[in-house]
Amino acid sequence: MDKYIARQPIFNSQENVYAYELLFRSSADATAYTATDPDAATFSVLSDAFLLFGIDKLTGGKPAFINFTRKGLQQMLTTYSPEQSVVIEILEDIEPDREILDICRQLKQRGYVIALDDFVFADQYRELIELADIIKIDFLTTPVQERQMIIRRLNHSGIKFLAEKVETRIDFEQAVASGYSYFQGYFFSKPETFTAKKLVSLDTQYFQLLHEVRKTDIDFARLEELIKGDVSLFYKLLKYINSVYFGLKRPISSIRQALVLLGQHQIECWLTLLILRDIVAEDKSDRTNELMNTSNIRAKFGELLAQKMNRPELAAQAFMTGMFSLLDCLLNRSLTSILQELSIHNDIKQALQGADTHLGNMLALIIAYEQDNWQAVSHYAQSCSVPAKWLPALYLEALEWSVRYCRQIDEQPE
Structure with missing residues (x-):
């Protein structure tokens, strides 16, 4: 919309x-x-x-x-x-x-x-x-x-x-x-x-997040988990924090980092804005739903892949890279113009633009597997030093996580 x-x-x-x-x-x-x-x-x-x-x-x-x-x-x-x-x-x-x-x-x-x-x-x-x-x-x-x-x-x-x-x-x-x-x-x-272009989101999630934020002891890990599966919410968080008025000193490389930088009060302000505007999923087309589902799967697939490669330091960035890999399709805008507005880590930007880097090759491997392009899978698996036999189980786990995440949101009381 x-x-x-x-x-x-x-x-x-x-x-x-x-x-x-x-x-x-x-x-x-x-x-x-x-x-x-x-x-x-x-x-x-x-x-x-x-x-x-x-x-x-x-x-x-x-x-x-x-x-x-x-x-x-x-x-x-x-x-x-x-x-x-x-x-x-x-x-x-x-x-x-x-x-x-x-x-x-x-x-x-x-x-x-x-x-x-x-x-x-x-x-x-x-x-x-x-x-x-x-x-x-x-x-x-x-x-x-x-x-x-x-x-x-x-x-x-x-x-x-x-x-x-x-x-x-x-x-x-x-x-x-x-x-x-x-x-x-x-x-x-x-x-x-x-x-x-307005990205749709899962409106019941705003209230879950607000409930978490208003706790005396804020649990950033829990907040991160609630945001992880929603590319729309993730994008809005970055748009909010990237405002020049928040004095952002360094690019964002994970959801947790964005939340900690904002702090409890500003997170509550951000969520209240979302709730007041009642940003509900007005665009419920099959195309949009599929793009968001694919973004979720790619994000989790990348996170799992980094962990399996014994590269835990890449897990958060791999998740972020997968989550934003279809943002140009969701917003109907060029990826270049979108990335100019988001102060995300340069490694993530390069990966999204197809760079021959660890993150870039991981994303290329995920996309090749998704498209059944086995020649490309073999090439990028070798570049990432990943045995191809790992991929089916990791993809299945990512798919199950995406389904489970969406079900949890849908089952939340109104």
């Missing part, structure tokens, strides 16, 4: 990009917001930006303005994204009652930037204005005199003003002269829509 998200740049007075606003889109050719459920649209933009597209790819490390509904604020969705990456844009139809004001204070204490969207001055917004960092003024609907009045009345408070729907050079020059700091609109750039 394809997913869509649009971004529109926000510029400063020097016409350099300061940030991007991320916008919900229902299709590749949609030019405006068309969602019937604003809450679902907020969840979609937030989770897809971090878990599917990659926030760093969308914004290049600049802040992302995201619209939040009242429900989104109530559920504190923003606590599941890094403070420096998201600007909380409070929609104009949200009543600034005591609950909303308390939530905004908590967000400010956490370090979030708060912007007020489509602002129109009224006494009821005074307390909310005191919490705001940025106020957005719609230049299409707000008369010139009112735009200037808002600046004069609030300019002393340290708030930055953003002129949105700036359509002409005259609009831009008037905004600069009036004291606006940021600018957004068709004069600069129309929203650009991005498309990504």
